[in-house]
Every structure is written in C-alpha cells, then in structure tokens.
C-alpha cells in the first residue's frame with residue numbers, strides 16, 4: 325500500500341486491545357494490516373471476523389451480536405463468529421476469521437484462520453438425484469446449500485430463463501438506475517456451477533411432473549428423473565388486460581432480460597409512465613428519475629403502499645417520490661395505451677415513450693397444480709417445506725407455509741424468505757428435519773432511503789410510531805391484540821434486528 329493511501333479506520337488489532345474496552349455482546353471495528361476486522365465479545369470469549377457482510381458489504385459493527393453470531397444491519401444476514409459461515413441468507417459466502425489470543429487482560433488478533441467449517445449434518449441416506457425447477461433465489465440457495473453441506477449426489481437445476489441465477493432485487497434498483505455494473509448481477513460466476521458439479525440447464529422449460537414415475541418432462545420432449553424434487557418456479561408479473569399493453573415500449577420487470585430491455589429504452593426515453601405504485605413500480609420510478617426521465621405513476625390506491633405500511637409511511641413514500649419529481653395519478657387506472665398515449669379512466673391522457681407495468685405478480689403454480697399437489701393461493705407445504713408428495717418440496721414465491729409467528733399459512737414474495745426457504749428445503753431433501761421458522765424480512769430502496777420490514781401483518785389494530793417518519797429516522801410497529809406482528813423502519817437497523825429477535829423469542833416462549 326502506498327504510504328499516502330488511507331489505512332482502514334479503527335485501532336490496529338494486532339497491537340492489543342484491553343478486554344475492558346469491549347462490553348459483553350459488544351463489537352469494535354479495527355484493522356489487521358489493510359483488512360478491516362471486527363472484534364466481538366461473548367462472555368469471556370472474543371472473536372475476530374471480517375468487518376463487512378458478504379452480501380452488499382454492510383458494516384457488521386453496526387449490527388447485532390446474538391449468541392455466537394453477528395447479524396448484518398442492512399438485510400439481516402447472519403454469520404457465525406466461530407467459523408465465519410453465512411448462516412442466514414441473503415449472504416451466501418462466509419466472512420474471514422482470525423485467531424485471537426488473550427494475554428494480560430488484552431486481546432491480540434493473530435493470523436487469519438483458513439479451516440472451513442465442517443458440514444453440520446452427515447445424513448446416513450441422502451438421495452442420489454436432486455432436481456431443482458427454477459434458477460432464482462430459492463433454487464440457487466438450495467443448490468448452494470446442498471454442496472455446502474457436502475452433498476455428493478447429482479444436482480440438476482432447470483431454468484427457463486436464459487440467464488444464470490441473478491440478484492433479482494438489483495434489477496429494479498442500482499442496475500436499472502445505471503449505478504451498478506452488469507458484473508454485479510449474477511449470484512455466482514459460470515464456473516461456480518461446473519466447479520461444484522451443479523448441472524445448470526438454462527432455457528429449459530419444465531412442462532410436467534410425474535410424481536409416480538418421479539420424473540419431470542421438458543419442453544424439448546426430454547425427461548429428468550429425481551429422487552427429491554424442489555419446485556421453486558417463483559412468480560410472474562401480472563399483465564394488464566387493456567388495449568395496447570402488448571406494444572414494444574410497454575414493459576414488465578422480472579428477469580435480467582426485462583431489466584436490460586427497460587435500460588435500453590430508457591436511453592432514449594424522455595417521459596415514462598409507471599402503472600402501479602407497488603414496491604417494484606416505485607423502485608422503477610426512482611431508477612428512471614435517476615436517469616433524468618420524467619416519471620408519472622398511475623395507481624388505483626389512495627396512497628402508495630398503505631396496505632402494507634399504513635397511512636403515515638404511505639404518505640412519506642409519496643412525498644419522498646414527489647420530492648424527486650415523480651408525479652402521481654392516484655385513485656386512477658390506465659384504460660388503454662394508444663401508441664405513446666396512456667389513457668386514464670378519469671379521462672386524462674399521459675404521453676409516454678416508456679411504460680412499465682408493476683401491478684403485482686402471480687405465483688407460477690401451473691406445474692404443481694397439474695401434478696395434483698395441494699393448492700390454495702399458493703402451493704401448500706408443511707413446516708419442513710414438503711408438499712403432500714413427500715419427495716417434492718417447494719420454496720420461494722410459490723410456497724404457502726405454516727408461519728409459526730402468525731399461526732397462519734402465509735405466502736410472501738420476499739428475496740430473503742425465498743433464499744432461506746431454499747436452504748431449509750435443501751436440508752430437508754437430505755432427510756434432515758429442519759422446520760422453516762424464520763421471521764419474514766424484506767427491504768426496499770427508494771433513492772437513498774431503505775425501508776426494512778420484519779414480520780408479517782396483513783392487518784393491525786394499532787400502529788405505533790417511534791421517532792420521526794418525515795425525518796427519515798423511525799420505527800413503526802404494526803400490532804394486533806397488543807402483539808407486534810411486524811415492524812418497518814428507516815435508518816433504525818439495530819432496532820429492526822432487535823424486533824426480529826423479539827419475534828423469534830416470542831415464538832420460542
């Protein structure tokens with residue numbers, strides 16, 4: 325490192341830190357050479373791990389120590405302090421670990437440790453062939469976890485997308501805004517699949533499942549046999565049933581190809597209409613504003629996101645977007661798109677050379693339905709994510725699972741949930757009995773404002789606001805019968821992590 329280059333912040337941890345500087349459960353960020361390192365104390369033990377999350381580089385020192393783990397403040401990944409392993413998605417890669425020595429009341433960080441954590445489970449009778457339908461969040465996380473747990477059998481991942489698994493949330497955020505390069509988008513490079521013996525077959529449409537023969541049928545007439553099958557087919561955007569919605573300048577957004585197509589059109593577009601004030605619709609609005617495009621949002625609701633976040637947060641989100649120049653046309657819908665004119669039910673017309681439709685998604689249940697699996701506004705799974713056919717599992721946007729926190733069967737469309745379900749399903753396909761009990765979590769990003777939401781509240785009778793929503797520093801609790809079902813926050817990450825922990829403990833009690 326050149327002498328005038330800045331050294332990482334914080335103390336040099338090789339020189340010794342007094343143990344008394346570190347409270348029990350406390351953390352301290354420092355450095356070892358050029359690397360940023362986090363010290364965390366648990367009772368008399370002290371651990372040294374990489375200071376940044378392997379998901380989006382979140383600062384772990386601003387997170388929460390829970391037992392011998394540390395949770396990331398940004399999107400609630402969780403790492404083992406003992407081994408560095410990424411225990412909870414969205415992080416899928418371990419962080420580094422250093423040896424620590426205690427001497428004379430001081431802690432010294434020594435060399436980096438290179439041993440890999442041993443697989444936690446060694447099931448006696450793992451299946452020979454695992455087939456995963458879907459190359460998205462859940463499918464990828466399942467395949468990765470199978471190999472992480474040292475599963476030696478065959479893994480075939482079938483995806484009708486033409487791109488290998490991608491960081492889908494980015495497609496409506498930085499990538500669309502033009503601030504994240506395309507190299508950041510694949511979840512892993514191509515060599516990951518060959519190196520790990522994962523047979524990833526892209527552009528491969530699965531057209532049927534024969535549960536008796538234990539095989540799936542492919543669009544090209546081929547068949548693939550399985551011992552365990554994971555269905556992770558996700559959801560597809562709802563198309564607008566209005567005249568003109570099939571024109572080339574009218575887009576939906578799910579895949580990398582969709583996002584690329586919007587980026588391409590955005591290069592010459594001057595005015596865009598976003599139909600729908602959903603999370604995706606509004607993230608698209610923010611990304612297009614970042615590209616200097618005039619943006620109008622048309623949606624039937626009175627205020628954006630009210631159903632999920634409540635009146636006060638809905639008003640905030642609206643004001644935030646208006647502050648960035650977005651024009652809302654609420655309590656209105658598009659009735660037709662006539663060339664570059666979007667006709668509104670209210671009688672108005674909006675000019676647009678780019679239209680993005682974000683009016684919700686529909687879970688892709690067709691395969692499951694035709695295979696005779698139980699469907700009820702989602703594919704019904706048990707606490708182990710198994711369908712009624714015990715060798716077929718499901719995860720992600722299609723799965724409706726018994727959520728122990730609400731006591732109800734729920735289905736959500738969250739990235740972190742899909743990944744964690746993929747991981748749990750992987751373990752269960754190996755014959756382990758791992759209940760899926762994670763508290764649902766999602767985040768959404770609008771300009772420089774992240775909204776983090778943990779829990780699940782379809783309705784509430786009390787909404788308690790701590791802090792100041794307009795001041796972008798708040799925590800909102802959604803309660804029913806005195807019990808907190810969910811929490812949304814802006815820049816109160818530790819409180820959001822603590823709320824997650826409280827919900828976990830509430831269930832355990």
Ligand SMILES: Cc1cc2nc3c(=O)[nH]c(=O)nc-3n(C[C@H](O)[C@H](O)[C@H](O)COP(=O)(O)OP(=O)(O)OC[C@H]3O[C@@H](n4cnc5c(N)ncnc54)[C@H](O)[C@@H]3O)c2cc1C
Pocket residue numbers: 457458459460461462463482483484485492493494495496528529530531556557558559577578579604688691719720721722736737738739740742743765766767768769
């Ligand atoms: C633009 C965008 C932004 C988002 N941002 C966020 C966010 O900020 N936070 C958040 O929590 N969530 C976000 N989400 C939601 C999140 O991405 C989904 O909840 C998650 O991807 C669901 O994972 P999945 O594995 O169930 O489905 P997907 O990731 O959709 O994967 C499904 C896969 O199945 C394949 N497939 C489907 N049918 C077949 C078939 N018959 N044969 C073969 N392959 C098939 C598809 O090609 C795809 O590869 C966002 C979604 C989008 C589209």
Ligand code: FES
Pocket residue numbers: 377378379380381382396397398399400401414415
């Ligand atoms: S940056 Fe840590 S979970 Fe996303």
